[in-house]
Amino acid sequence: MNVIEINNLTKTYGKARGITDISFNVEEGEIFGFIGPNGAGKSTTIRTLLSLIYPTSGSAKIFGKDCVQFGPEIKKQIGYLPSEVFYYDNMKVMDLLKYSASFYKKDCTKRIKELAEIMDLDLTKKIDDLSLGNKKKVGIVQGLLHEPKLIILDEPTSGLDPLMQQKFFDLLEKENKKGATILFSSHILSEVQRLCNRVAIIKEGKIVTVEKISTLKENNYKKIKVVTKTPVDKDYFNLEGVTKLEVKGVTVSFLFRGNINIVLKKISDIEIANLWIEEPDLEEIFLHYYEKEA
Template identity: 80%
Template sequence: MHVIEVNNLTKTYGSARGITNLSFQVEQGEIFGFIGPNGAGKSTTIRTLLGLIYPTSGNAKIFGKDCIQYGPEIKKEIGYLPSEVFYYDNMKVKDLLQYSASFYKKDCRKRIAELAGIMDLDLNKKIDDLSLGNKKKVGIVQGLLHEPKLIILDEPTSGLDPLMQQRFFDLLEAENKRGATILFSSHILSEVQRLCDRVAIIKEGKLIQLEKISTLQENNYKRFKLETKAPVSPDYFQLNGVNELKVEGTTVSFLYRGNVNAMMSKIAAIDLANILVEEPDLEEIFMHYYEKED
């Protein structure tokens, strides 16, 4: 079953760019990455899914129901963490979380205490006295306290220190094992690479690639690094499938997608001092997609 179904979703802001004809599905139980640089349209898509803004055209469904028509009903099963969190400063953390829990008509006290323990959050502090990172933790607990079926995260780790990021990822993986579906929006590719099953790459409001992480990493590219005993002309490596070729003296590096045997026979004709062939990280693949589209 599709937990999220986006069909030709478009949102325009006058002359400013929003999103254009976005279509993708998120399956039950998957962790789905939504990546692109700041300003690519990630938050606009998420706000439209949540019914916070209305689409110009197209539609989106969550749990098979239209996001606008059935918005209030759907939201009871969604946990949302925005990229920036704002609260009433004078409230204590525990009062704010109890207030949030009251919307879901179930007793969330045990769950709040459990999540606060995992995230090392002091429930007795006033919101006003919290650092940016601790306010983010409040947002995380608030988003998960009602055990939602769908968790939507918009740049969720900003403000968290590395230890808390690790705990947060462990928490998300536990929620996913419990059955929650997760939409994870980020511009930090290592996060997506670690957590997600599939990834949608968005650029300037348009979807430019939708792929399994494993396919992006394994099937598409290899990173070659060569040290040659004598300088080699860059022209020697101008083959189909070679990208990001850099030749500096006797050091050659490039991304390659294609027949590995063809490349190895080409390399075999060179006098080598060393060779390294490795999987590129998602960052390199991602930049290639962006450059390719320009």
């Protein structure tokens, strides 16, 4: 079952670029990554999905219901953390969170205290006295206090220190195991690689690809480094699929894309001292797609 279905979603701002023909689905129980540099259209897609702004054309459904037609009903089951959070400065954190909980017509006091303890958030402070990181913690607790079925996060870790980021990731994985579906939007590729199984890459308002992260890695370049016992001729590894070939003494390094068995056969025919074959990280894959499209 798809929790999110986006079909040819387009939002234009006159001559300014918005998003064009965005299409992807997020399956129930999935942590789905949505990546692209700042300004690529991630936030516009999310705001349109949440019917905070209305599409120019195309459609989006959450829980099988149209996001515009059933917006108020759908939002009761969604937890949303925008990229920037703004609050009433004079309110205390607990008062703000209780006010947020009142929209869901349920007592979330116990849940608020549990989340605040995990995120090391002081509930007695005024919003105005909080740092950027602590305001982001308020947003995280606010988005999760009603135990939503769908969690939508837009650049959620900005302002959080590395230790708090780790606690936040652990919390998300725990919510996911309890059944929550998560749409995780970020320009920080290591975060997406850490959490997500599938990812949509967006560039200049258009989807470049939607793939499993494992598939992106399998279909991409391998980084290979060989240390031989005696020097080899540079042309020895001049094979189809080999790029960025470098030979320095007995050390040979290159990128390879294709049937890995071809390279392994060549390596097995020479005496080697050491061998490294590495998967590319998500950042290298991301740059490859952007360069390819360009």
